[in-house]
Amino acid sequence: MRIFGRNFIKLKLTQYNDPIYGFIAIPTPLIGKLVNHPFVQRLRRIKQMGLSFLVFPSAEHTRFQHALGAMHLATKTVQALRQQQIEISDTEAEALYVCMLLHDLGHGPFSHALEHVLFPKNTHEDMSIALMKKLNVEFDGKLDLAIEMFTNTYSRIFFNQLIASHIDLDRLDYLKRDSFYSGVTEGNINSERLISMMMVQDNRLVFNTKAVYSIEKFLLARRMMYWSVYLHKTSFVAEELLVRFFKRALALIQSGKEVIVSSSLAYFLHHIDGAIDKKIDSFVRLDDADVWMMLKSACTNDDVVLSTLAKMLLDRKLPKIKLAYEPFSENQIKERQLAISSKYGLSKAEATYFVFSESLEIQGYIQKGNPIQLCNQNGECSLFDTSPDTIHVHSLTKKDTKYFLAYPKGDGYFS
Amino acid sequence: MRIFGRNFIKLKLTQYNDPIYGFIAIPTPLIGKLVNHPFVQRLRRIKQMGLSFLVFPSAEHTRFQHALGAMHLATKTVQALRQQQIEISDTEAEALYVCMLLHDLGHGPFSHALEHVLFPKNTHEDMSIALMKKLNVEFDGKLDLAIEMFTNTYSRIFFNQLIASHIDLDRLDYLKRDSFYSGVTEGNINSERLISMMMVQDNRLVFNTKAVYSIEKFLLARRMMYWSVYLHKTSFVAEELLVRFFKRALALIQSGKEVIVSSSLAYFLHHIDGAIDKKIDSFVRLDDADVWMMLKSACTNDDVVLSTLAKMLLDRKLPKIKLAYEPFSENQIKERQLAISSKYGLSKAEATYFVFSESLEIQGYIQKGNPIQLCNQNGECSLFDTSPDTIHVHSLTKKDTKYFLAYPKGDGYFS
Amino acid sequence: MRIFGRNFIKLKLTQYNDPIYGFIAIPTPLIGKLVNHPFVQRLRRIKQMGLSFLVFPSAEHTRFQHALGAMHLATKTVQALRQQQIEISDTEAEALYVCMLLHDLGHGPFSHALEHVLFPKNTHEDMSIALMKKLNVEFDGKLDLAIEMFTNTYSRIFFNQLIASHIDLDRLDYLKRDSFYSGVTEGNINSERLISMMMVQDNRLVFNTKAVYSIEKFLLARRMMYWSVYLHKTSFVAEELLVRFFKRALALIQSGKEVIVSSSLAYFLHHIDGAIDKKIDSFVRLDDADVWMMLKSACTNDDVVLSTLAKMLLDRKLPKIKLAYEPFSENQIKERQLAISSKYGLSKAEATYFVFSESLEIQGYIQKGNPIQLCNQNGECSLFDTSPDTIHVHSLTKKDTKYFLAYPKGDGYFS
């Protein structure tokens, strides 16, 4: 008779502390190796929420934390689905973990602001795929299935739905995490409950009918997070300033002026139209520090537009912002631009860097494409937005738009 | 080829919300049936912390919640040990769940105060075993293995250690739960981390060497909970009053006076020396409500000692309490007793119901018997208290004793 | 020169631990005395959420905790308003604290179910006022102003609005507390933020315009709590069973049958039509224990309807419940009643105790009466529900109704 436990097994379990989930365990050796790869370690140096920390001082968490968190939710999801008698092989499970760990690999620093500067013809998803393929070579094809799932070419499409759909593991982690760190409790969704109500039918992700209130709550929380945090006027305008800072830097470089940048950033600024594959080597060396150092160096640049934008961001001297439910008229904008032109001796073109108007908009749940399905325990399904229990669908699907006008307040901007 | 997930499986998963663990899932149908049994449902009507709510107003949680919580930790432990390649059969796992769910079945209302009144010759563990055996008959022997584990007659003794040892699942739940509900954060132990560091060697429960600080923290937290909560002078004295209330009621009954009690309580008061088996039927009908109604009825009893004790407890008119590090002298106690005797016209014997002195004592970790073992990944083990890392062992093993003297403060007790 | 702090001041500050707010301090000696009064201590023996614990095992918190919590929020509100330069005298502040501490004094055990049995012609607010007046005599008129505020006869009506309006301190505490203890996180409102956004204009309570999302979130959370918790079909039906249990007991008593009840409960069952003033003395001796003991005694009552209802509640053998968005037809109900009549030998009338249908309904925010006002820092105000930012008003004001049909499932009810 075999005596249990006599042969002591050496098993090194790596766990990360996480204020949200308590612990995050590394489920397989491959995941452990990927976490330690420089591509993933680099995510430690990229803030998840860009410039939001200017409004929410605690929103300093990194894309690395989110990557681990999304991977952790994947392990919970596999457990939950297997308990529901959905067969998921260990290979499939690991491929899902890989996807969640790597899904944001293509994000550069201050992604929402700078994506258009870094690769104007591509998206960060393209870069994520490019990097996953590069890793796949390094790891001898072990990421094949993960890449299939990520690019939605795998037959069991619920895996792709877990990666990218209305209620995917990405959102289940980032809404909770961003809510936690920003301190905006309105966004605190119940990821665990939603996962426990996931089911698979005909290889598609569906939810238990009982989940209807939880799904509503999730969609509402997401909407609240957009209005309260992601589209917060102050951090949104700060990101617009950063876009303008880069636009100005590019103009200066193209006209032969000197702008101090790191070698990695320089590559992008000199190869705006370059192919994504050629940009990979510079991309993986890029992180938030490149942008901060560029801003700090720019403070002493001869160009007053560039140096002023840099100081506004570094010292948090942000513009005044007016909100309205109708677009601002050309005249209103021009008037403000003229005022600062004459006050500070800027040209009309230069004034547009400091006085500008944009829209903030959000459309919640759109049922087309990949609608949320509810199924009861007899396998009878219906669309979420036609359920008699979805009392808030009207407002969840409504598109909301606001407009802002940003302009310098008081003095102290141009020295 | 079987297409996964096509056949939708009806699986009803019951989950309980729990503010501490989020959700508690019922792992097997047998556990579900046991939870719904009147013996377990009765635990909903017994407060976990007796009269502690008089000091900590939120400590209203029940033994039912603790039973579910301890059972939940058992499911986490089985998961953790299996991840460490310890083989645990499904039968063994369920037996452990049963043990944790039922381990406190033998607790009556205000157990620490009334155990000696209800069955002076037995312990609540004896009653737990008696009830488990009764359930085992009802459930056709399905609790056989659980009873073996509970009574430590099963060969793999780590199961019994998980039920009753220095760091068992009972303590891992109740320390955390009592800390949470009392609001005494000092007791908030990290159950999850301790469970993740459990290992099994030669069928004994041991801990990963890395756990040394966590174990220290656990033992310290337990000590803190004793001094701050379990031995809090005010609730401790309130329980002593309850003991005296029952002592007086018994004396009155034995001398033929009328005391209104429920039929279940009456059985115990008339069969103090009865065998535990005969008491089962009355026991399972007994809960906190019997005691509260007895106290409320006693408020109008002719006996001034009984009615005063009842009102003190109901209206929270508790005695004044002096603490000291040396026992109070006979003289000090007598003096106080004489004072109230003359003031309120009580006999000397009657005064002892209101003026009394006892000791509060705690001895933390005692290494003899079932010492905590630490083992590294090579299987080399050592005793916890000899580890060079256990910096607080000296104070953890020290016995602390305090003494109190309780006596009525001011007026308003005797009307 | 006076040397600060030399004269050491004896100041005894009483603090209660509270898992939600950390600490609750007793702000004035009068509040301290009221907390210790038997009327308030009695609230420790009445669960805040009645039978909800049958669904949410942790919902065991008491009305005493809620009373302290609402009083605590009153101290925070006074602080916040004073910071906004609203003058509030110490007398006014204390009167508000008194109101919040005592506002639920008129709740009996399982109030929502039993209010109609205990005083069918009055509300629990009437009883609260009656008890406050009785206390006012005992405290020599010190509650005069509190009673004015509570009955809305005080000139500064924002005090009454803090006691009873759409966003009052009662709701700000109980939504948060019930959410916390039930574990239904959807109801976790941000009381602190809402209080920080309260303002007073022309002696009316208004909110800072910025509060619009927080108010929406509050109203949504309240709606979620209704659907998920307060109107949860299982606990709602359990309360209906309790109502029927009392109805049956009353019928038995009126026909001269014996039903064992406590003397306090007996008074109510024999004086259904009595005046509220005459009921006070029995009322203050009544708590949850009277009801539990009555249920336990009823298990052996000769009447099978009464004993079955009692056992269903005690052992949590609850009926099966069907939900629908249309009322159930008379036929559907009769059919079920007939089925159990013939199965268990019940009369038609008796069958109605076990098979019944009711509606569950909620109407969220109703703007008439006491609408929520938003004011900006220039003192310009508008109604909450006309703000362009209130995206969810449509669904918040919608009335939702569901219907249920309850009937025994399987066997084991009638023995």
Place this chain on the structure above:
Amino acid sequence: MRIFGRNFIKLKLTQYNDPIYGFIAIPTPLIGKLVNHPFVQRLRRIKQMGLSFLVFPSAEHTRFQHALGAMHLATKTVQALRQQQIEISDTEAEALYVCMLLHDLGHGPFSHALEHVLFPKNTHEDMSIALMKKLNVEFDGKLDLAIEMFTNTYSRIFFNQLIASHIDLDRLDYLKRDSFYSGVTEGNINSERLISMMMVQDNRLVFNTKAVYSIEKFLLARRMMYWSVYLHKTSFVAEELLVRFFKRALALIQSGKEVIVSSSLAYFLHHIDGAIDKKIDSFVRLDDADVWMMLKSACTNDDVVLSTLAKMLLDRKLPKIKLAYEPFSENQIKERQLAISSKYGLSKAEATYFVFSESLEIQGYIQKGNPIQLCNQNGECSLFDTSPDTIHVHSLTKKDTKYFLAYPKGDGYFS
């Protein structure tokens, strides 16, 4: 008669969300201006816990958050002391807030590692004072009293004790905050309770006798945080690597080799012995980004020692670490150094950058100097460590020392 609240007051209250305290309000306009000053905004770009994030991925919080948090605790302390009838003028209160907001102004990036490189002859406190004096000029002397308190020249010395003593507001915030973000719950102290037990006697800070367990818990938690977090071998060794990286860079610079650094860092590396006053201008432009960019540039430096150290830190390829309770012998260290010298062709001197041994030590509470005093409500005081209730003093005052030996594990370091 004045009608309350009629005149609507414009009062702009700034609040910051904080996951730990909920909200942090800016108490006075001066504090608002200081928060917005570039010196304080710069703290947003300096991580509170340096390289600890390499072990605790969530420990990304900044010195800015801690500065706000410590200032927030100061407002709570002033409230608590005033409730105890300790007179504190508004001027004194604001000065204390200023001190807590600015107390860490003199921290540069990765302070514990780089303080000796940036100003080897001074401490960060010296730099904090220098910056406060500079701000005082800018703010026309409004920081006079704050500087007095900070430098302990103000007569009411309890203010200085709140700034720097065994239980000061700095520690009360950072222990709680670092515990929260690292996820090491053992350090979660109850700041609120400790503040509520502070008293002032003869202008010295003392604690209520009842605080004895809370103080023990605080000192134990601090000790736990040292062993578990601040002296965690992995992050400690990473900081040692950073020290060695700078040492190497300095050596290269002094021998005329090129090392790419920002202009701010360059100033320090070229003026190691410079006076602190001359360093201010460079200091306030320095933050974590300068160090990261230097590390990233160094990856391609010709010097293999410098480039290897940089890559080890960036890619988290950290050395293997052995722990012992006795110092490692010279031989043990030399042997390891020789091994890598021969393996990678490094000189003996170069090998010392990769193989090194140091000690980790902690001494808990030292009673001399500024001992913790406990006073009862009659003003009778005693020393904390002589209280019969301080059961853990023995271990709290014990000095603990461990030794580590760090050396490269496996390959992949030198390419």
